[in-house]
Amino acid sequence: QSALTQPRSVSGSPGQSVTISCTGTSSDVDAVSWYQQHPGKAPKVIIYDVTKRPSGVPDRFSVFKSGYTASLTISGLQADDEAEYYCSSYAGTYPVIFGGGTQLTVL
Amino acid sequence: QVQLVQSGAELKKPGASVKVSCKGSGYSFSEYYIHWVRQAPGQGLEWVGWINPRTGGANYARKFEAWVTLTRDTSITTAFMEVSKLNSGDTAVYYCGRLAGSYIDLWGQGTLVTVSS
Numbered sequence: 001q002s003a004l005t006q007p008r009s010v011s012g013s014p015g016q017s018v019t020i021s022c023t024g025t026s027s028d029v030d031a032v033s034w035y036q037q038h039p040g041k042a043p044k045v046i047i048y049d050v051t052k053r054p055s056g057v058p059d060r061f062s063v064f065k066s067g068y069t070a071s072l073t074i075s076g077l078q079a080d081d082e083a084e085y086y087c088s089s090y091a092g093t094y095p096v097i098f099g100g101g102t103q104l105t106v107l
Numbered sequence: 108q109v110q111l112v113q114s115g116a117e118l119k120k121p122g123a124s125v126k127v128s129c130k131g132s133g134y135s136f137s138e139y140y141i142h143w144v145r146q147a148p149g150q151g152l153e154w155v156g157w158i159n160p161r162t163g164g165a166n167y168a169r170k171f172e173a174w175v176t177l178t179r180d181t182s183i184t185t186a187f188m189e190v191s192k193l194n195s196g197d198t199a200v201y202y203c204g205r206l207a208g209s210y211i212d213l214w215g216q217g218t219l220v221t222v223s224s
Contacts, residue, residue: 033211037152043152044214045211049210084151086152088152090206095168096144096157098151
């Protein structure tokens with residue numbers, strides 16, 4: 001079973017942009033989704049099918065994929081963006097895998 | 108209202124079993140796979156397995172397949188996860204989630220299972 005690798009933590013000031021990387025195999029990042037989790041809450045999907053945003057998720061959240069890495073960029077940082085972020089991959093024929101999670105701190 | 112509602116927190120002794128429920132409402136329960144994900148205290152998300160509510164077929168992460176059983180009862184639109192032979196390492200919040208294509212679009216509120224003597 002493959003793995004998705006994320007940085008343990010990133011930080012930024014309000015209004016700035018931060019990027020969280022997610023590195024796996026080529027097939028893993030072809031079906032990547034991203035989840036935001038606030039403390040004590042269930043995860044919430046913010047990106048699916050690599051670059052798509054569910055309704056209600058602002059376009060401040062975007063993803064760029066290159067090779068074996070998908071990178072989530074959050075622009076115009078807000079206090080409420082402080083959370084744990086997980087990338088995940090599921091192509092339907094093998095187990096779901098999650099990255100280890102990245103703690104975003106808004107300074 | 109489209110939602111998944113899980114059963115309440117459980118306190119179990121080592122070696123016991125626990126059965127967590129996940130009731131879907133507001134949508135066609137049989138049309139969406141239900142996934143289970145656990146999160147140990149201070150740790151990341153860990154996929155446990157999924158069940159196809161229509162057929163009852165299930166798939167498990169390799170580390171859980173020996174002691175986790177996923178079932179469902181479509182008459183009450185509820186999925187169940189039973190974990191046997193509990194040990195302290197199973198202390199976690201267990202989430203159920205509805206799969207929409209390749210991602211989980213709807214999550215339950217989570218069920219805390221605490222294993223302690």
